[in-house]
Every structure is written in structure tokens, then in C-alpha cells.
Amino acid sequence: MFLDECREELSFGQHDLEETHVAVAEQNGAILGVVQVKVSSGEADLLKLFVEPHALRKGTGRVLFA
Template identity: 65%
Template sequence: MALIIRSPDIDELPGLSDLCFRSKAVWGYDEKFMEACRRELSFAPQDLEQTHVAVAEEDGRILGVVQIRISAAEAELLKLFIEPEVVRKGTGRALFAWATDVSRRTGASRIVVEADPGAAPFYRKIGARDAGQAPSGSIPGRMLPRLVFDVLR
């Protein structure tokens, strides 16, 4: 079967939060670090109303999730997480393409990503450029690569 990009149901949010946690853990962070990130890696019901969220599904199994928030001409990529065993198989590209399409349709001209240092090469490879650093929302004093992707109209 083919990869399907769709909106998640509210009852899928706990599983999506778990997926984000598993995906973040591939970078080798310790338990204390991961627990500090749990809130930022979790979904709440209001996320479905206040942001754009999609999942990638194949054969009835969710393989990844993406979340963006759009304000005026800028979209912020809040989450893009893939099941560890399917990394580098196109799921991340498909979800980022969905985010780009939604951003374009809603008038955003760029997507801003505050990336995990391990994920930054992925964003650069698909066309994002470095735009400084941003403070982590979970770990005080930690700085993250800030990248910008221009949405072509």
C-alpha cells in the first residue's frame, strides 16, 4: 500500500505523543533529558484546533506526524517525528511536503524550524538554510539550530 497523509483523530493523540518520544530518543539522550522534553513532545486536544497536524499512515500503521502553526506569512514547524525503523524511507519528506503545501495555501512564505541538532542535516538537505540559533523550549541554556525554508508560490 501507499503512504497516506491524513488528519489524526483526537483519540490518536496519546499514541502520537509516544511516537514523538520514541523518535526523539534515537539521538541517544538520557532519561533525564527525555523527561524534560516530554511536554514539548506531547499533543493536546487543542492542538487539533489551533495548529495543523497530519499523520503518515501505511497499511493502517502510523509512521510519522507533523505539526505546524501558521501566523501571517510565517509557518513554524512544531513537530516532525518519524518511527525510528522507517527513518530515511521518505516519510519525513512526505510530511514536510504536506507542511509546505498547507503553508503555501494559507499564505505563509516561509517555514521556520528550531531543529534538534541531529535532525538539522535533514532540513538542510531538503532546502532549509541556517538562520542562527534559538533557545530550547525544554532544556534551559540549550541552543538549537534555527533553519528557514522558503515556501515557493
């Protein structure tokens, strides 16, 4: 699975989980995508947004971005 090949780049440390917002999209126990956002001074910065290639063009990224 492509997500396995990107595991290191898409992994989160304790600091990431404490200082940013992370959400995962899943279906039937399979991870379809992940998003990481940092909110500071009322502004949000998109740090990561990844969707498993087979889940592209099915609304997964749109839901994560929202």
C-alpha cells in the same frame, strides 16, 4: 514500538488540533510519523516532526515536511 515510548511528547490536545495543522503518515494502519505546523501572519513554524525509526530514510519525513 518506539512511538509508544514517545506517546506523551507526541500527543496533541484539543487546543493543538484547533490552532495548528497536524498530519499523520501511516501505512497499512500503522503510524509512521507525525508533523505539527503553526501558521501565523503568513509564516509557518514547524513545531513537531517525528518519524518512526524503522521508517527513516524512506521518504516519510520528506512527505510530512512538504
